[in-house]
Amino acid sequence: MSSAVTVRPAPRRGWRADSFTGVRVIVWLVTAGVVLTPLAAMVALAVQGDQFALLGSEDVVVAARNSVVTSLASAIGAVAVGTYLAIVLDHTDLRGRAALRLFALSPMFIPPFVGAIAWLGVFGPTMGVNRVWSDGFGAPLWNIYGADGIIFLLTVHSYPLAYLIIGAALRRIPSDLEQAARIAGASGVGALRDVTIPLLRPALVASFTLTFVSNLADFGIPAIIGLPERYYTLATLIYRSIQSGTVAAPLSVVSTIGVALLAMAVVAALLDARVNRQHTELDSTAVVRHRLDLAGARLPLSALTWLAALAITVLPIVALATQAVLPAPGVPLAWEHLTLDNFGRALGLRSTQVGVRNSLMLAGLAAAICAVLGLLVGLVTTRTRARGNALLNGLAILPQAIPGTVIAVGWLIVAPTLGLFNTPWLILVAYVMAFLALVVQAVSAPLRGIPVTLEEAARASGATQTRALFDIALRLAIPAAVTGGAMVFLTAVRELTISALLRSPGTQTLGVAIFDLQQAGNYNASSALSLLVTIVGLLGIALLAGRERN
């Protein structure tokens, strides 16, 4: 056993058998407060404001339709790409699978709004590919602005998550189930169709719901790709209502739109729960992993998949890098034009410096708070028996199913009451609510895996229940909590959706600073900053992956 298991010979003073009740009450109050306060306030204001007629107004109807169309299409696309990748990467003899997996996952390491800025450099009307194409054929190849561009970008940034979920489910399906189908007369593809894909259904639905909800909330992509063509989604419409000042009662309006978004998320969650109820138990263990022999299709499929994955990884980074070293958009890429001024200019701006400082501080604090609170929630829900544990766990992971836009709107509404208006702490509490689930999920599995006898041994050695919980289970789960906290940090430091809606003078984050530069037309400076964010993010993830491996 690990040396982290320390058994104390006798209970220390100050810990009483019933003192864990105190811990439980505090955990409950903080979690419920962070999660329920903004949601309740938003719903209450929407009901009170009675602006439901607004849901029929043309702006809202069009934006809602756009939101549903882009989120639905991109979620379907993400699940399709994710399923394809899971099957060819984890289930066939495709060439170079290990390296291909890294390339295919690369969009996950780039924040969506940075991806949007990068792809704008590839498929913007007068940029990258289109520029070359126009020179040759007289018209651009594909203009990324508008609905199709939003769907493309949302798909690119959500398929890696779908792939991870579906791939994990695929690896849990025992290979003898497919072999039994082969012996029964099914071809390799037939076994996939009749056995493997039906068994993947819960994972397909789960990844669909998750990507649908997160795409519904995304602000950066529709703002950067949609606004130039006046293509609004609910997320960008909320932003406009808050920022423009043209709406009479902006909070009341956005709370109504927020409730509409929440309703969509609830429908998605219900669908997920319904499918999961019919889920089938897989009780046998996999024997020898058998890879599907692609035979004649192996070379063409390998070439096609490699080409697509390389394009998706390399094109945006090349576009960012090109924009970052050119003085202005449209300047041809030639040696004498190259400059590093963009980096200096972007980093020298006061708004950038404030943004970097705010992002580091907010992400660091959010990571620390989420790590501690998440660890305690995990401890209470997995290591003690009490009614309401399932509810507490549900509360803590609920925000994962809620669009980030809704979380931001909720906190915007309660901000004046709590005295958080115009302070960075407003963004902090929203981050804690949004990302708490990351830590709870990271610690729950290891906590559940600790044999109860380890705690009983501590009790037999004289520790109180609380003492045993803290000395044994909590200590063993600290590495998982640190990993979860690091994930929170990496997510929060590159975040835009929440901080854009909750911005106030002096509280802009790095994401908002880049977004502002881009909106102000300073494409080259925003590209330079985006490139830095991408590189730093990749380094951070490499560090985290290295830590996980040890």
Next chain:
Amino acid sequence: MAGVTLAEVGLTYPDGHTALTGVDLEVADGEFVALVGPSGSGKTTLLRTVAGFLAPSRGTVAIGGEPVASPGAGVPPEGRRLGMVFQQHAIWPHMSVGANVAYPLRRARRPRAEIGERVTEVLALVGLDGYADRNPATLSGGQRQRVALARALAPTPRVLLLDEALSALDEPLRDQLRVELRSLTRQLGLTVIHVTHDRDEALALADRIAVLDAGAIVQVDTPERLLHEPATPFVAGFLSDATLLPGELTDSGFVADEHPLRLARDVVVGPGRGSGTLAVLPGDVVLHEGAPGGEEGRAEVVSSLYGRTASDVIVDWHGLRLRAESDGRPVVGARVRPEVRRALFYPDVAGTAG
């Protein structure tokens, strides 16, 4: 039904590990053959080569006289018309019992009415009448294995492959299914290849047993001959827990190397003379309690396990761990005098002496 012929089948994995070397095996039409051997001996590899999940690097596999695998060419598993039962039953959890059993029939494009009839028929055959609409999750482990058997039998396969098919079941149930499997396969005249690590199961079920070691078949024979006339010391040791010791056979008898054991020539079965290995089957050893004798005749009981027919006893005899069957249950530490009534002698093959 059909026979299976393996000719000089060799299999080397891409990492260079050799799993099978020159395996020749002829399974007759309607014969029940068991494959046994220690872990890593290649018995599962051999079965999966017949099934078509592995392709041999050398040699050929033929089913019913039709070649199904040779280097560079092979019929995929779905084209071999086989039935297979896996250790963990491999029942598809998203299909009902009936749908599981019907699946191979649907793949064979049988008419719908015939499928329904056949499903009812094979479910009755395995003792699961009326279970067609059940969800597999509601069945016990033994019932699931019966469903797996019904699914394998449904399309009337040419050969039934059993991959540790009974090993995941608990003892009394395993015994019962063993009896049913034997009578069912004999009644249907099925050709069966059965991989098992359970020696008693192989002896109980099979017409013939193939003993594998290090990727090669050491002996293929009936259970009786394997027990009484093992072809090599390895077979005697693996199947019967024989005690092996090196020594020299002359016209006057056997003299063990570095051990006081001496045997008269008429007690030793085996051809030739010279140095070789003696195999003493536990049933050929008698332990005399408290009997007088010289110092070299003394042995001490180190382990004594009670059994239905005889106790399984190990004695320490001047450093040799001798295994014996005994009627009573000798006490550990007791002094006994072992008597070897019969032993098998295997002369060293040139080049493998020592």
